[in-house]
Amino acid sequence: MLTVNTNNGYRNSRKKTICAINMTAGGLGEPMKAKLDHISQKARSIWDSSPQPVKSFPWNKAAESFIQLIIDLVLAVMKYLSIPVLAISSLSEMSYCAHERKLFLIPIPILVGVALAGILKETALELSPLLKQAEVPWHLVAVAIFFTLIKLPGPYYPYWGRILIPHIANGGLLRTLWFAFLWYRRPKKAAANIPESVVDNFPEQNSI
Structure with a gap:
């Protein structure tokens, strides 16, 4: 009675397959390296x-x-799209709260967001005082991105999360926009409030 050793055949075929894969991988890697060197x-x-x-x-x-x-x-x-987008999304979230009869709760998360935006702003300035002299308020940009990332998944939060978290983000974004408004008005105020003693130090300009 003849017996066929299937294990040896399986091992041989497996070795051939692995060798073929290795040869293919090496063959693909070498042309790619050659192309990169040529480029x-x-x-x-x-x-x-x-x-x-x-x-x-x-x-x-x-x-x-x-x-x-x-x-x-x-x-x-x-800067120009943030206010319209925030207004439209806030109205949509308020309409959902009105549908759920939770409109009276909106001021609470908004105040929480306003307070949180102030804390994040002061923390950023304490960690990096050089931000006060920066041309772009990067700390306010970071705070706005933080609240935006909280606001975007609003429809996917649980029930109370859909009601509270988007309005926390709205409060934070509103105060961040206010901070940005004050930031861009600051240089004009600084130029307008130059002391007269500084101006007196430039007699040539005063005589023009």
């Missing part, structure tokens, strides 16, 4: 053959200016 050499040759004005151009400074421009555009969009 790197091509870019280096293009750079070496570039004229001197291209090489001496301040590319790092241009990249920093471009990134700063993108950041300014994002902040401008946030």
Whole structure:
């Protein structure tokens, strides 16, 4: 009676499969590395053959200016769209509370959010006093992002979470917008409140 050793056949086929996979992985990795090396050499040759004005151009400074421009555009969009979006979303959340007959509870989470925004702002300024002299109120941007992240999943909270948490975020966002308004008015106030003794130190300007 003949017996067939299936274990040896299974092991041999498994070894062949593993070897084939390893060969395929190695074959895929080597062309990719070769392509990256070719692209790197091509870019280096293009750079070496570039004229001197291209090489001496301040590319790092241009990249920093471009990134700063993108950041300014994002902040401008946030500044002009934040109030309409906040108003529309707040009305939607108030209508839900009115439907659930919990409209009388809205002032409580709003006050909590207002207080929390003040605490977060003061904490950020204490941790990094340099933020007071920054051109952009990054601490207020961070606080606004924090409350926005709390507000976005509002419909997915449990019952009481849908009623309370979005209005906590609304209170925090309202006070953050107020802080931002005061922040951007501050330089004008500082320029308008220059002491006269400072102005007297520039007689040439006074004589013009």
